[in-house]
Amino acid sequence: MELRINFSSGVPIYVQLMEQIKHAVETGAVRAGEQLPAIRKVAEDLAMNPNTVVRAYRELERDGILELRHGSGAYISATRTTATKTAALERASGILAEALDEVAELGLTEAETRRVFESEFAQGRERAKATRRRT
Amino acid sequence: MLWWKAWMETRWRLVFVLAGCALLWSEGLLFGLPLAKLKMAFILQHAIVWGFAATMLAGAGLNSQTTWGTAAGYHGSMLFTLSLPVARRKLFAVRAGAGAVETCALIVVTAAPLVLFAGLGWSAASLYIAGACICSMAAYAISALFACVTGEMWQLYGSWGVLAVLSVALRFPLLARFNPLRGLFSEAYTSAAHFPWMDAWIGAALLAALCCFAAVRILDRKEY
């Protein structure tokens, strides 16, 4: 499993780690039942904070992607969540492909498109946070 | 290990002073002066060397600034020393103790020729050596005190300055009585029956104690 973290990105590192592990599961680089490297090893290899790795692993456990077995480590769980996630990802891929085609007709460059996307994405997160706060 | 460190810091100075003494001896031997004349001058010269040695061997490395700009800096390394789990007073005690032991050892060793050449009896000689040790401790303590507040250069200049003042004071009967330098230079050593230097010893001990006390108080509050 190749993990590449952009430490200077605005995206929290534990989120990046989670995404990468999820991606590894989607692409089959890690399979259900396989053991993930120990927290300590990940921290050391990437020279990153172990608490961040812990947080990523814990969130992944909460999402049902992996199981933390006391004493032996983290294992990818074989649950239905994985299957539904793949489907959702495929669908999202389709939606975005269509949207990108439409945007391309507006004549924006890739960099411009990316900027708009990031901005909307960040705003979307804020709206979601605000909604959660209000409810 | 602190003793070993103190030794590493002072060993070359000790060698330097021993070399100075060796020069003195060779001067005496080379010029073959009659031993009677040699006696007092010899004693005096040794006393000066001992005073000098005392100032040199005292307290380098306790201060945070260096004025001699030693390349890799003794003094920045004070931060390392003080980050170790050692109390400042212990550091001072070991450093001061090591230098004091070296000074006294130097005196004992280099006094041997004096005994041989100057014709002092063993009791007078041992009294002289003891007195020289006690009185040079005053010079030592003065230098150690300077070492707590200033860099190596001013430590020496300052302590020599104080010693110079003390030696001038020797000429005034009022100031000469408890003057530690009297214990180093007095001719009265030549006759064991005569003990005028007890006052000088007391003066030396008091001055040394005072300087040490002041040095410790300064070190307690010092900022690095």
Added chain:
Amino acid sequence: MNDLVIQTRGLRKSYDGSPALRGIDLAVPRGSICGFLGRNGAGKTTTLKLLLNLLRPDAGEIFLFGDPVSSEAAAVAARRRIGFVSEEKQLYPYMTVGQTIRFTRPFFPGWRADLEAKYLEIFQLPESKPVPKLSKGMRTQLMLLLALARGAELLILDEPTDGLDPAVTEDVLQVLAGLAASGGTSIFFSSHHLAEIEQIADRVCLIDRGQIVIDGELDDLKTDYRRILLVFSGDAPAAVNALAGVDHVRTRGRTASLLAHGDIEATLGRARELQPESVEVHPVTLKELFLDHVKEA
């Protein structure tokens, strides 16, 4: 029961009348890696020296491992559990690498000979080389070895990667990450290398002109701060400077760049009331946080 390895309350320090620290409240939890940032002269080294009792505070309290450090005896007890690397990385000029290690060892009953051997190997330090002949990078590595091999529970490091090449820097960061992962060693380090702090720290503390201006978990900071870029049809209105929820504003002609903090959605709402032509929201890097907080006049 507080599990703070470092805690200070109202720490103040002045040099010759000019204040260096104006009331510092630090709270570093055990087991965290906390990056201490600030411009030169902001008070970083002063703070670190105060923690080690190299300096005495004018006011305030310092607690290490939960115990107050008010006397030399308490400081000595604390130092038994602390490893320190100073800014100038100075050691004794009359010793070799090996002698320095042998000198330091007896002070720590918990000395780990295995770690000593391990770091000698990783850092490739030649035992018989005299310290003055070491480059600054190697002196740093030696100081790190001395700090790490003593089995310290807390490392206080002043610019530990200063002068190190990228490969050695990565070695050092890996060592620190490994330590934090296995032994739960707490690390409090100052650095100018923001990228490294982002890489390895879980907490960040920014000090500017003697005061703490940011103190929190790095992940939270990244979620709590956003940059809002506004473009107006005319010059940016003055009202943009008075928006609530904004830490810092920079206007240039028709554009305004806002550093927003906290309830971003509300701030966005207020910003939109000013009728900008375009609104963009971006995440904020540590570098931006740093510069925006310290460059205010």
